[in-house]
Amino acid sequence: MNTIEVLSTLQLMERLQPMAALPRHHLAQLAVHCTRQTLGRASAPILAQENSRKLVYLVRGEAKLEFSDGSFRVMVGATSETIHPLGRNGEQLLAFKPITEIEILQLDEELLDIMLTWDQLSDPGKKGIPMGTRPGATDRFSVQQLTQGVLAKLPVAHIGELLQRFERIEVKKGQIIVKQDDPGDYYYLIDSGRCTVARSVPGGVIQLADLNSGDAFGEEALVAEVPRNATVTMKTDGVLLRLSKTDFVALLREPLLQWIDWDHARLRVTEGACWVDVRCPAEFQYDGLPGASNVPLNELRRMLPSLEVSKEYLVYCQTGRRSSAAAFLMSQRGLRAMVLTGGLKGCHQSLPGRVFQ
Template sequence: MISAEQLQRFIPFGDLSEHALEELLPHFELIRLTSRSLLFKRGQQADYCHYLLQGSIDLIDDHFDVTRQHSEDEGNVLAIDADHSIHKYSAVVVDDCLIARLPRRSLQLINTWIDVALAAASDEETDWLEALLTSDLFSRIPPGNIQTLLARFDERPVTLGDILIQEGDEGHECYVIKHGKAVVTRSNGKQEETLAALGPGTLFGEDALISNLPRSATITMSSNGTVMVLSKTDFDTLLKIPVLEYVDNEQLNELIEDSDTGIIQLDVRPTQELIKETTSRARNVPLTHLRSHLDTLNRDFIYVVQGDNRAEAAAYILSEAGFEVKVLR
């Protein structure tokens, strides 16, 4: 198996903590090749990233120009010909080589988590239970519910590349990361948009349970780890019902009339559904964009959310982020 010391000379692994590297090592495969062996061929799908640990190879382009790469070269810090999903070169072994390879998708997940989190994971992971219980959301749950809730979680081991939630699927469970890291992505036409990097103590997947709408994003593990899983039934009973508050139109008017605090109405339906509704007093922030707009909202105000079955999901997200919020029936 490749060692952490060997791995750290290559980008981006030099930025990872020792703990993160140790988790990653089992995903590498070591390959020994003799002189004149073909590592990969031009035009082939680049499913793996190859790192040259020992020996030398020739990279041959479509004009048959040759570039030689030695393991001891100062520039040998990147995967071989890994800039594109299709190989631009053929790689032929010159001297007997030792190659470490990693699935390309795994490297993409690792890089994405680092980029979004803006830092590598620390050697000591955040305590998941402490992070969960000290969140704004849990301050609104009766203490008795918390004890029952923790007993209802099922522990599940996961590995790098596991898809926990698939965009478009129906939701039956929500999750908390106990150990490890994950990446949140959403399809944007033919491209994949990265939305967030998740770490220990993060609760996710609850939006679809509340709204009964399909999953709005894909969540993929970017390391090995453990997740705690909660069923929809337990989530509704122990988390959703205690957190959400409701008002009708009459109560909303009384709230606006009598409250010393500013009231802001949010409509979380997709913008295209509201084009003909020119009389609404509510600000439109579609549910799919709400998390990215949280920093534009003011915690000094009370938010009243409307938008059919999306309203409860939006109210839950706001409560989780520490806002005072009510659902308009």
């Protein structure tokens, strides 16, 4: 959509239910995910089953709705009845057909439900949630953050608690947020601003990445329980949301990490899953699993864009420590990743003499 089309769709969404309950800035983000379509009166009927995962609104014109009990009803766009999606009032809608030229608006139902869930759980005026000075409203997060990666996979039961635990801190340009070799203490989400990630090595400093609003950092040390492996410095003034190690483990790491044993992992590979070895290249060359890809943990952030969202990844290392950190990083980017329980060492110990192939 161009800017004019997005604005027009936004104005329309503000009149439709239940999306009208969302704040305007989130409606603006959702507007780009909507599709609007004009259908002539000679168009074939639209089958409800083919649109079962979408909310469909009759914006303009007249349409005939046909139901599973043989009944039908004529609906007219831009009326009090059509501010609600078609077929969402308990009736078994089979199809609808244009009587005149019509316009419909469609939006993924799960996407809207995720946004409404976060918004309602974070509203300080609902369910008595005391927000205080901590962030909680969904304006702290973008649609992308809430529908992809780590926050999208968070169990619903933990959302309200998580929102209460994030602490909002203002930071300045040049401020060091995370220092290499320090113990892990917080997980960070960038609300606004930019920062750079660098690692000190013999002979100099390597610039690893630049992070922007919506990105996260600090999870490797918390997941793998090791010292920080890089320094993060603010490139601009900004605002960060941080979560303590204790809260991170309880509310994010444990619910989100998925583990798989050797036998089930081998079965998943036959069904198309991919092995990912996150150890050092020398380790991988020595005893990497046949068919596995070597993506060392320290290179993972750089290589994440090359991994396919459509695939399932089975991540392993020697013990499960590095692979759990890798799987969490992958989950943050919306990838499906499972950790081999106990790593290769655990499999060898539980299955002595087993040939890993």
